[in-house]
Amino acid sequence: MWTLFHKFGSPPWLYRLSGSILRWLLPISLLALAMGVGWGLLFTAPDFRQGNSYRIIYIHVPAAVVALAGYYVMAIAGGISLIWKMKMADVAMHAAAPVGAALTFIALLTGAVWGKPTWGTWWVWDARITSMLILLFLYLGVMALYEAFDNKAAAARACAILSLVGTVNIPIIYKSVDWWYSLHQPASIKFTGESTIDPSMLYPLLLSIIAFYALFTCCLLANMRAEILQRERRTGWVQRLASENH
Amino acid sequence: MTETTAPGAVSFCLRLLRRQLTLAIRRPVAVGNPLLFFAMVVALFPLGIGPAPETLAGFAPGILWIVALLSNLLSADGIFRSDFDDGSLEQLLLAPQPLYLSVLAYVAAHWLVTGVLLALVSPLFAAMLDLPVVAWPSLAAGLFLGSGVMSLVGGIGAALTVGLRRGGMLISLLILPFYMPVLIFGTATVQAALDGAPVQPFLALLGSMLCLSIALAPLAISAGLRISVDA
Amino acid sequence: MYFDSLRALLEMDGHGFYVWSAYGISLLVIALLVVAPFRRRRRLLSAIRAGQQREAAAAARRTPQPAAGSLSSEKESLNAPRA
Numbered sequence: 109m110w111t112l113f114h115k116f117g118s119p120p121w122l123y124r125l126s127g128s129i130l131r132w133l134l135p136i137s138l139l140a141l142a143m144g145v146g147w148g149l150l151f152t153a154p155d156f157r158q159g160n161s162y163r164i165i166y167i168h169v170p171a172a173v174v175a176l177a178g179y180y181v182m183a184i185a186g187g188i189s190l191i192w193k194m195k196m197a198d199v200a201m202h203a204a205a206p207v208g209a210a211l212t213f214i215a216l217l218t219g220a221v222w223g224k225p226t227w228g229t230w231w232v233w234d235a236r237i238t239s240m241l242i243l244l245f246l247y248l249g250v251m252a253l254y255e256a257f258d259n260k261a262a263a264a265r266a267c268a269i270l271s272l273v274g275t276v277n278i279p280i281i282y283k284s285v286d287w288w289y290s291l292h293q294p295a296s297i298k299f300t301g302e303s304t305i306d307p308s309m310l311y312p313l314l315l316s317i318i319a320f321y322a323l324f325t326c327c328l329l330a331n332m333r334a335e336i337l338q339r340e341r342r343t344g345w346v347q348r349l350a351s352e353n354h
Numbered sequence: 355m356t357e358t359t360a361p362g363a364v365s366f367c368l369r370l371l372r373r374q375l376t377l378a379i380r381r382p383v384a385v386g387n388p389l390l391f392f393a394m395v396v397a398l399f400p401l402g403i404g405p406a407p408e409t410l411a412g413f414a415p416g417i418l419w420i421v422a423l424l425s426n427l428l429s430a431d432g433i434f435r436s437d438f439d440d441g442s443l444e445q446l447l448l449a450p451q452p453l454y455l456s457v458l459a460y461v462a463a464h465w466l467v468t469g470v471l472l473a474l475v476s477p478l479f480a481a482m483l484d485l486p487v488v489a490w491p492s493l494a495a496g497l498f499l500g501s502g503v504m505s506l507v508g509g510i511g512a513a514l515t516v517g518l519r520r521g522g523m524l525i526s527l528l529i530l531p532f533y534m535p536v537l538i539f540g541t542a543t544v545q546a547a548l549d550g551a552p553v554q555p556f557l558a559l560l561g562s563m564l565c566l567s568i569a570l571a572p573l574a575i576s577a578g579l580r581i582s583v584d585a
Numbered sequence: 586m587y588f589d590s591l592r593a594l595l596e597m598d599g600h601g602f603y604v605w606s607a608y609g610i611s612l613l614v615i616a617l618l619v620v621a622p623f624r625r626r627r628r629l630l631s632a633i634r635a636g637q638q639r640e641a642a643a644a645a646r647r648t649p650q651p652a653a654g655s656l657s658s659e660k661e662s663l664n665a666p667r668a
Contacts, residue, residue, distance in 0.1 A: 134619070141615075145608070150588065161600040164607045171611070190577070210618050214611045221607040225600050242531045249528045256518050262585030266514045266578065270528060273510055273574050277532050280563070284535035291542065323615065330622035337629045350633035 117194050119336045120345045126329040133329075137322030144170075144316030152309050164222040166313055170320035172215035172240060178208030178324060179243060182250070183275040186268030196332075198264035199339070201271065202254060203331030207324055209247035216240050235289035239282050246274045260339075366451040367459040374463030377436075384432075388425040388468050389475060395421045396479050407484040414483040415493070415544035421479075422472055422497055422540075423504060423533050430508025431525050433464045434516045434579065443516075444583055453576040458568070461509040461575070469501020485544070492547035492557070499560040500540045506564075506571035507532045513578030517585050536563065 116122060148166030155162035182204040189197035219237055220230045231237070250267050257263030340346045361369065378385050399417050400410060410417075437443040437460075446456055476497050477490040485493070511529035518524065543556040588594040594601075 138619075149604075149608070150594070159600055161603055163600075163604050167608060167611045207618060210614055214614050218607040218611055221603050221610075225603050242534060245527070245531045249531065252524055252527050253514065256515070256520065256524050257585060259585045262517075262581050265581045269510075269574050269577050269581070270514060273532070276570060277535075280535050281531065284538045288538045288542070323619070327618050327622065330619070330626070334622045334625040334629065337626055337633075341629065341633055346633060347637060350630045351637055 117196055119196065119340050119343075122196055123333055123336050126333050130326060130329050130333075133322060134326045137319055137326055140315060140319035140322060144312050144319050147312035148309075148316060152312060153306075155309075158226055161222060161225040162309075164218050165309075166316045168215055168218040168222060169313060170317040171211045171218065172236075173317055174320040174324050175208055175211035175215055175240070175243060177321070178204055178211060179246065179271070179278065180275060181324075181328070182208060183268075183271040186264075186271045189264060190268045190272075195339075196336075198261075198268075199332050199335045200328065201268060202264060203328050203335055205247055205251050205254070205267075207327040207331065209244060209251065211320070211324065212240055212244040212247060216244060233289075235286045238289070239285050242281055242285070243278070246271075246278075250274075361451075363451045363455050366449070367455045370456055370459040371463055374460060375466065378463065378467045385467050385471070388429045389471065391428060392421050392425045392472060392479065395424065396482060399483070411484040411486065414480065414485040415489070415541045415548070417483060418476065418479060418485070418493060418544070419497075419500075419537055419540045422469075422476070422501065423530075423537055425472065426468055426501055426504045426508060427526055427530065427533070429464065429468050430505065430512050430529070431515070431522055433460055433505075433509055433512040434582075435512075438516045438582070443579065447580060447583055453579070454572045457509065457513070457572045457575040457579065461505050461572070464509070465502050465505040469505055470498060472501060473497035486548060488550075489544050489547040492543050492553040495553075495557055496540045496543035496560060499557060499564050500536045502564045503536050503560070503567045504533055506567040506575075510571055510574045510578060513575045513582060515582075516579070517582035536560070539563070 145166055149163055152163070154160045182201050185197045185201040185204060188194055189201060216237065219240070223232055224230050250270055253270055254260075254263045254267050257266060337346055337349075396417065399413065403409060403413065434443060437446070447453065449456070473494045476494050480490050480493055507529050508525070510532075511525040514528065515525045539556050539559050543553050543560065546553045546556055
C-alpha cells in the first residue's frame, strides 16, 4: 500500500503509467462519447413536451455532473498535497482546474442554448444555472490564484487551501441558492421534472455520463503529463526522453 | 507552561486586538474610507436607476447588502498587508501562542472597524434609500452578523494573496463566490422584515454561518499566512 | 434511427439550430481540451531537445572531441510513449 503511494509520488513512474493508461482509455472514451451522443441524437424518440431540443441533455447533464465531480477531484488532490506534501497531487490539482472549468462552461453554454427554445430566453437565473455559474467562478479563482504566484510550490499550496475552502462552501452555496430561487421563483417558467425519464432516454444518457468521466480522466492525465515534463525538464529522465523520440 | 515570560494565548490575543484597534484609530481616515465608499456607491444607485422612492425602496435591501459586501471586500485586502510588509507577521508565525487565536484577533479588529461600524451607521443609508423604518433594526442586525462572516472569509483571501504584489483584484475573484450565501440570507432578512415575517430564522442562519466560519476560517487563514510568508 | 431523412435530422422540427450549435460548440471545446495537453507536451519535448542541441553545440565548440556517449547509454529504462 505505502509502496504504491510512494510510487505515485515518483514523476517518471507516473508519467509512464499515465502514458500507458491514456493509450487505451482515450480511444475508448472518445468511442463511448461518440456512441452516447450518437445514440441520443439519432436513435431516441423526442420528448413529448420539449420536442427535439431535449437532445441537448446528452451533453448538458454529463458536463454538469462531471464538472461538479471535478471540483471535488481537485480539492481532494489539493488536500493530499497539503497533508502528505505530495508533489504529484499538486500536479493533479493544477491539471484538473482547466478541465473542470471547460466542462462547467460547456454545461452553462448548452444550458443557455437549451433554454432558448424551451423557456424562450437564453439565460434564466435559475438555481441550478446560478450554482453552475458560481462553480465556474470558483474554478477560475483557483486558476487565477495559481497564475498569480511566481513560486509554483506556494501557488499549489495556496490553491489547495482555496479549493478546500470551496468544498466546504459548495454545499452551503448550493443550498442557499436553491432556497433563494424557491423564494423568487417566477410563475411564468415551469421546469419539467427530471424524475420521470424513460429508460430509452436514460441509457444513452448514462453512457454519455460515463464517457465524460472517462474523458475527464484522460484530459487530467494528459495535462498531468505535460505539467510533469514542464516541472522536471532539468532532470535526467526528461532529457533522455526528449533525446529519444524524434 | 515552560515559557513563563510569554503571555498566555488569550491575553496575547487581546493585546493583538488592542494593537490593531489602536493602529486603526490612529488613522481615522482609513477607518472612514469604507464608510465613505459605502455612501458614494449608495449615491450612485439613484443616479443609475432613477430617484423614484418606491423603486429605490424596492431595491434597497439588495443595494445596501451588495455595497456592504463590496466595501468589506475592498478593505479585506489590508487585514494583513501592513504587518506582512514590516515583517511582524513573520514574528507572529513564530510566536508560541496558537496562530488560530491570533488571526482571529486580526479578523475581529477588521470586523469591528468595518462591519460593526457599517452596521451601526446603516440606518442612515437605509433612510437615504427610503427603506421603511421597520426594516432598519433587522438590516443592522443582519449586517452585524453577516459582516463577521465576510471578514472571516475575506481574511482567507487576504492571507492567500498578501504576498502578491497585485493582490487587490485577485482577492475579489477568490472570495466573492463565498460571500453569496451571506448576501442571500442578508437581503432575505431585510425582506422578511419588510413583509412582516419573522426575521429570527434568517438571523439564526447568519449566526450559524458566523459560527461555522469562526470555527473553520482561522485554520485556512493561518495555513494561507504560512504559505504567503514562506513564498 | 428516429429521423427519416438527413433533412429531418438537421432541422429537428425547428430545434435543429439549437441542438446542433450546442453540440458543435461543446465538441469543439472538448476537442481543444483533449488536444491542448498533447500539443503542450510535444512543444515541451522539442524545446528540451533544442536546448540539448544548443548545449551540445556549445560543448563541441569548447572541446573538439564529440561527447555523445552520455546521452545514449541508458536507453533501456524508458519506453517513451509516442502518439
